Amino acid sequence: MSTPHFESIGQYLLKRLYEAGVKHVFGVPGDYVLGFYDLMVKSPVKHIGTTREDCAAFAADGYARCQGMGALAVTYGVGALNTVNAVAGAYAESSPVIVISGAPGVSEQLDDPLIHHRFGPFTFQREIFERITCATVVLNDPVIAFRQIDHALAAARRYCKPVYIEIPRDLVMVSGYPMPAESLQQFVSDESALAEAVAETLELMAQSISPMIIAGVELHRRGLQGDLLELVERSHLPVAATLTGKSVIAERHPAYLGIYEGAMSSEHARYMVEQSDLLLMLGVTLNDIDTGIYTAKLDPHHMVRAALDEVTIRAHRYPRVSLADFLSALSGSVKTTGEAFTAPPVALQAEKFPQIHRPMSTARLVERLNQVLSPEMMVICDVGDCLFASIDLRVHEQSEFLASSYYATMGFAVPAALGAQIARPDHRALILVGDGAFQMTGTELSTHAHLGLNPIVIVFNNAGYSTERFILEGPFNDISPWRFDRLGEVFGPLSGYDVRTEEEFEEALSSALENQSMPSIINVHLAVDDASSAMQRLAAHLKTRVKGES
Known part of the structure; x- marks a missing residue:
């Protein structure tokens, strides 16, 4: 009698991800996850390589916000732990990100060996992720692995939070055991x-x-x-x-x-x-x-x-x-009404732009962007004054603005825009990012270039950490100057512009909008003391807390 052949645990995980709408998985390969990566190459799920593991998690977050669910796959220890901040942000912001981590094989873990990437008991990594996900599973038992996968994906969908799935490398190709479909309890309103x-x-x-x-x-x-x-x-x-x-x-x-x-x-x-x-x-x-x-x-x-x-x-x-x-x-x-809306929005009008020899300012930058935003553009914004300034931006369609507004982690925008553009290829990303935040994860712009994406990156360059500077000034807020406009020499096909005046910005913006074949980055020099009105009000309030005032 022949033995029935069932899908392997890795194959089943990829199939269930695809059925959940996850057509792309972000990540950086490592030896404990290579077997899963090899399976991915042979599946309809596409791998998108990133420059760092935290960027993969940010990209999966951006993808999830556009597609309903996102995923990343990384190696054990050094890979997974590098995603903790970004996954914590997804948890705080209620974004259903699937964290897939390879792990030493079940057989390798016997006798408690000292093997590379280990940092304590083999349970430590799962215990860390238990704090920043709504469900964690370790697929170390083929009998229940399929059901564990289904439960984890259902939890991500139900609670809109990340989940953690750990797969030992010697079980990736081991056949799992199909079980009768389980009727998961759905929330029903009273x-x-x-x-x-x-x-x-x-x-x-x-x-x-x-x-x-x-x-x-x-x-x-x-x-x-x-x-x-x-x-x-x-x-x-x-x-x-x-x-x-x-x-x-x-x-x-x-x-x-x-x-x-x-x-x-x-x-x-x-x-x-x-x-x-x-x-x-x-x-x-x-x-x-x-x-x-x-x-x-x-x-x-x-x-x-x-x-x-x-x-x-x-x-x-x-x-x-x-x-x-x-x-x-x-x-x-509710009763329908044919009456006009009682409070029409404030008209988006600005002074003539550009004005000759006028230095760029945050307020004028946002005014001009409001004029060029189109229904085909989505805005992905980092934290800092670019976020507070974006309060005055008016996007055309729903769900066309992404930011780490509550968790407020720097470095979100550039990698999150990667995930968002892959999820919505019919949209062009406008990335708003400070110079400090770009220095954290801006390397992901090279992935945009490698994949032939065409985001427009606006760098709010005020030579440091502006939010902290407005709260408490000090030399710790200064950062090294980067020539953002020359990153194409390192990152690949990329158009760069360096602007200080409104005339220069207008020329750069026009060129970037016309350039559909590669990313564009506009390095906008702003005065150190320039700030949006929202930033000034926020800083005044936070300053009292830093100094211990009531």
Whole structure:
């Protein structure tokens, strides 16, 4: 009698990733993961090599935000540990990233040998990732490996968080054992709680004079942008977004007011939110960034908060009500109106650009970018003043702005843009990054060039760490000067520009927009003390904390 042939553990993992929409896996090879890489070459899943493992994790994060799930594959110890910061960021920002780590073989781990890349008990790496993922599995038993894989991918999808999958190298080609499909328990809203929450919300909306919506990051991560748009179109309520929820609705939609971030908001957005007598807070996380370092003036007595699995209305709490179900039910119940939107957005107008011999400034840079942004462009932004300045950017379509807005890790933008462009090849990336952040992970621009991608990189070059400089000045904020415009000599086909005035920027930007065949990088020299208005307000508040003031 012949023995039935089943898929290997590695083959099954690749198949399930592909079925989940993961068509690309980012990473750097190493001996403990080479067998899995060899399988990947023979599968429909494509490997995208990166310059560093943390860049692979950032790229997988950017890919996940565009595609719904992303993945990276690295070697044990030196590879996996290099991803910890980026994976922690994905956890904080609720991005479903699949971390695949090779490991010493099960047979190699017998007798506790001292083998390379080891840094303690073989369980240490998994224990580290348990803290920054929603599920961890080690595929060291062929009998249950397939089910472990299914459970991990389901957890990433359910919780929108990273998961960790460790595969010993001597089990990559070992056949697994198919099991009957397991019916994973799905979250189901409490129908009575849902009905009561919607009824109370509708009653408050009917009584309200100035109701409005604040849209947050959970709408992004749950793929509920279309549901939000339907509610807005039916109700004609004005909408503000949090910074982490930026672009959850098209920012040139007539209902859109801008970003609300407490004292760092524009005067118009701040007034509209803080005078409202009913705020529908949909998918909002009240972290320090989204509340403008807790300068937001939000009255819980005038608030409906719908989060992941709960709705809170004033002092009333409705547990076991999913955000998706609440939004859908509310949209289906709200009365449609033919009235015009009550708060049209502020017009995007600027002074004549360029002005002769005028030095570049952050404010003028953002004004000009607003004029050239097109529906085919997505913005990937790093932290620092480029992020705070981007509050005033208006992207055309929903989900066209990506940033590490809450976790606020430097070095996110360039590698995340790699993942985003691969996930959305019909979009062109506009990367906004400070000179300090670029020095951390900017080598990934060479991968963009190698793959024939054509992002436009704008470097906000103010000779150092601007956020820290505005909080507390010191020589520790200065960094070495780079000739960003000459990186093409090292990175491959790349157009570089060095600009100091508006005329030079206009010429460089026009050339970059026309150049569709390779990346372009524009090194924009800014005054050391130049800052966006949001940065100045933030720094003034943080300065009191650094100095120990109340």
